[in-house]
Amino acid sequence: MTDHKKVALLYAQDHQKQTLDKMKELIAIPSISTDPERKDDIQKAAEWLKKELSDLGMTKVEIFPTPRHPIVYAENLNAGKEAPTVLIYGHYDVQPEDPIDEWKSDPFTPTEVGEFLYARGSTDMKGQIIATFSAVEAILQTGELPVNIKFLIEGEEEIGGSYLEVFIKENKDLLACDFFLNPDTGMLGPDLPSITYALRGISYFELRIMGPKQDLHSGTYGGVIHNPAQVMTDLLSGLHDDQGRVTMKGFYDKVLPLEQEERDELSRLPLGDDHYIDQAGVSKLWGEEGYTSVERTGARPTLEINGLYSGFIDEGQKTVLPAYAMAKVSTRLVPDQDPDEIYELFKTYLAENAPDTVTWQLDKLAADHPSMSDRKSPWITAYIKAAETVWGKRPLFVRIGGSVPVVVHIQQILGVDAVNIGFGIPGGNLHGPNENVHLPTLYKGIEALVHFFFNLKQ
Ligand SMILES: [Zn+2]
Known part of the structure; x- marks a missing residue:
């Protein structure tokens, strides 16, 4: 391990409290994109990100207005032309808090209970945005970035029909990268690092x-x-x-x-027939013959x-x-x-x-369109290594049945592969009441990101 990586990891570990405080600050801004009454909060969240990105050492930070909610862009390209460029995607908007009666604590007052932090956006995805910030900060506060980094953070992910697609088309040069990191997916369990490599169209x-x-x-x-x-x-x-x-x-x-x-990889997922039967409350499954439930x-x-x-x-x-x-x-x-x-x-x-x-x-x-990333790409290989170092096991490879248009748009327009990861775990109640994030997993995620950025250079 390089000395820089070692001190960066120590910095990340020493600054977990600061990471938590930052998360709480961002989460407390109720940036609900569907609610016209929250337009000021949306703007406030964008400004907050802008300041934070400047403070953590991005050399250029800009807010781009759109017909609806602004897009925040930032970059630090000091690693130079020889180093790979990572585009980190994020969205700072959140789902409405409904049904409010079912929340055990105020959705926009981040509340710690045991190892969990409860609040709207704690997992989806303000917590994950802050995880990427903390990883970058840990590296920049202890030396130079091993890779070039660009951030693209939108405020319209939760409303559909996002302006982002147009923005990407109009700013291909600005957003040019070797691949993009989308930390808006999750893990199948606290000890099950996962990489989502395919989405259905x-x-x-x-x-x-x-x-x-x-x-x-x-x-x-x-x-x-x-x-x-x-x-x-x-x-x-x-x-x-x-x-x-x-x-x-x-x-x-x-x-x-x-x-x-690939079937062997998919068979490692802890999603047997019982999982689907329990989740759906049916007595028997149905589907295409010759394929497992995960494959179907x-x-x-x-x-x-x-x-x-x-x-x-x-x-x-x-x-x-x-x-x-x-x-x-x-x-x-x-x-x-x-x-x-x-x-x-x-x-x-x-x-x-x-x-x-x-x-x-x-x-x-x-x-x-459906999308798929190359499981053997240098980017995925770098994340596999990072996850193995932090969690001590090879990550699971996940194909998601749903569609995530933003991933497809970035892949198609910029012509690059995606690394879809995230540190939310099942039970995080994304979009539901009592959304929460498992803090020890998020902190491990920050360490995985530090390893990941260093691994990319080799
Ligand atoms: Zn999300």
Whole structure:
């Protein structure tokens, strides 16, 4: 271990109290991005970050206004052209505190209970932002940075439709980097360091089946009019076969096969069938044959009916033959599926299977690409080493079933890989009441980041 790394680690350990105080300061600013009344707090959080970034030794710090909430940018490129450049992503906005009655302490008064700090944003993700600050500070207060560092911290992550995508497109040179670090994911347990290397994409549709020009009396017309609700259920039920596979022609054509080595990694995750049964409260699981639950939820594409509406659904009865039926349907996609191509495949399925007694319309509501990082990249290798040093074990490799558009946007626009990590653990109640962070894990995370930045140089 280099002397600098040693003293930086000691500095980080000696300054845990200061880290905690900083977290408390930032968390106490209720920067709820959805609430127009909190606009001043959003601005305050951005200013707080700006000052903090200058104090910890960033050489250029700037707040960029956007049509909604400002973006904070900072850099220290003193490591020079030979050293890699890391772009650290973060978001300083938080979810609303609702339901307020279920909080045991005030959501914006950070409260320590045992090893945990309770407050909105403690894990998602002000705590994690401060962890990156503390790691950088520990290195800069004891010497020079081994890598170039850029921070990109937005205030619109929790509202969707973030301006960040436009900002990245317009500032490609400013944000140029070798890879980006996204500390907004988590660990599967306090002793289970984890790297999220793949996220599923999504394509989301609204399907309408139109029949008669208006609702009809089912006694008068039942028997001669093809009921749109019936057509809808026929079409939807035809989308899976009896092995749990999606039947759209070509749906699996671009799916990257799972290699045995990757399946072995995924099988290390502590997420057996019991986990899903317990969490969901069902008696039995369902899904595509030939794949484990972890593979089905992260590494295989799926199709779900998210909503279904037709006819009369109030109390009592009404003998109606509905004029139309509507369904919300989404697919979760894996590399190298393309959400726009899936839209075309769905249209082909409907063209081939919808009867000519009705008309149909398929609208696209969302389309985000899947993403995957190279598990063998020098960046991931550097984090594996860091985690092994701090936790004494090889990190778990996680594929998340959901979609995180910001990761995909940065990857696509800047053409770089992501290292998705984080120090939140299960039970952190992100987005829910009593959000909390496990402080000993966060402090270990700071040490892992210090190791990580030094490992990148070698
Ligand atoms: Zn987050």
